[in-house]
Amino acid sequence: xxxxxxxxxxxxxxxxxxxxxxxxxxxxxxxxxxxxxxxxxxxxxxxxxxxxxxxxxxxxxxxxxxxxxxxxxxxxxxxxxxxxxxxxxxxxxxxxxxxxxxxxxxxxxxxxxxxxxxxxxxxxxxxxxxxxxxxxxxxxxxxxxxxxxxxxxxxxxxxxxxxxxxxxxxxxxxxxxxxxxxxxxxxxxxxxxxxxxxxxxxxxxxxxxxxxxxxxxxxxxxxxxxxxxxxxxxxxxxxxxxxxxxx
Numbered sequence: 403x404x405x406x407x408x409x410x411x412x413x414x415x416x417x418x419x420x421x422x423x424x425x426x427x428x429x430x431x432x433x434x435x436x437x438x439x440x441x442x443x444x445x446x447x448x449x450x451x452x453x454x455x456x457x458x459x460x461x462x463x464x465x466x467x468x469x470x471x472x473x474x475x476x477x478x479x480x481x482x483x484x485x486x487x488x489x490x491x492x493x494x495x496x497x498x499x500x501x502x503x504x505x506x507x508x509x510x511x512x513x514x515x516x517x518x519x520x521x522x523x524x525x526x527x528x529x530x531x532x533x534x535x536x537x538x539x540x541x542x543x544x545x546x547x548x549x550x551x552x553x554x555x556x557x558x559x560x561x562x563x564x565x566x567x568x569x570x571x572x573x574x575x576x577x578x579x580x581x582x583x584x585x586x587x588x589x590x591x592x593x594x595x596x597x598x599x600x601x602x603x604x605x606x607x608x609x610x611x612x613x614x615x616x617x618x619x620x621x622x623x624x625x626x627x628x629x630x631x632x633x634x635x636x637x638x639x640x641x642x643x644x645x646x647x648x649x
Contacts, residue, residue, distance in 0.1 A: 405626035412465025412633055420467065427480065427500045435480035435500055436460050438467035444476040445513070445647040446504050448533075452518030452540075455493055456485040456556045469635040473644040478504055478512070486556040490567055497523050501532045510534065511581050513647040517629055518542060521587075525569040525604065531581035535646040539588050540597050540625055543570040543604040547596065570604055574611045584614045584646060588639065590623035597625065 422436035437446075449466055451458050459481040467477045480500040482493050504512045514533040516524040521541025528536035545564040548554050565571055575583045585608055587601040602617050609615035620628060620639075631637035 416464040432481045438477045440471045440476045446476045447647045450516030450520030472635040529572040534582040535584040537586040586616045590628035591619040591621045592624045
C-alpha cells in the first residue's frame with residue numbers, strides 16, 4: 403500500500419537524520435519507546451500507533467517527528483505488545499505505563515494523539531487523567547461492532563468486554579478530573595461510514611457533557627492517507643497538535 407510505504411520511508415529517513423533516544427518502560431522486548439527530543443524543556447506529544455492492537459510498532463512512525471520537532475515539540479512513540487499474544491486490557495495497561503513514564507520524566511502530563519487503535523487509547527488516556535489533551539485520528543471508541551468481525555479473531559472480545567474497553571462508556575473528563583478536558587476527533591473524509599460515525603458520536607457525546615471537543619472530517623483522505631498531514635510542519639493538523647502540546 404502506497405501510504406504505508408510512505409510511512410516506512412519517512413520513518414527511516416527521520417531516524418537517520420535524528421536518531422531517537424530509546425528507553426524501556428517495561429521488561430518486555432516491545433515495551434520500548436522512542437523519544438525524538440526538541441530540547442530539554444520542550445513539551446512532549448505521545449503518539450500511539452494503530453494496527454487494530456495486533457500489528458505495527460514504533461519504527462513505522464518516526465516520520466512524524468520532524469514536523470513536531472520543527473515547532474519545538476518532542477515526540478515520544480511507544481511500541482506495545484500485540485494481540486493475540488496479550489489481551490487488549492493488557493495493552494491498555496502497558497500504554498498507561500508508557501504515558502506515565504513521560505509524565506515522570508517531565509513533571510507534566512503529555513498531550514496524547516493516536517491513529518485508529520491509537521485513537522481509542524488516546525481517548526482512554528484522557529478519560530483517566532493521564533493526558534493534558536488528546537487528538538484521536540480515525541479512532542475506534544465503541545468496540546462492540548468489532549465482536550462479529552474478523553478483527554476480533556485475535557482480540558477475542560466478548561460483548562461485555564468490548565463494552566467495558568470502549569472509551570465512549572468510560573468516565574467523561576470534567577473540571578474535577580486531573581488532566582485535560584480537550585478531545586479532538588479527526589477522521590478522513592473518505593473513510594467508511596462507521597469510522598465517520600464513531601468520531602462524530604464521540605465528539606458529540608463528550609462535548610455534550612462538558613468536554614471541549616472538535617470533530618473534523620479531512621476531505622479526500624482515507625484511513626491510511628489521513629496521516630499524511632502529520633508529515634507537513636505547515637499543516638493545520640500539525641499546528642493543532644503543537645497548540646495542544648504547548649497549551
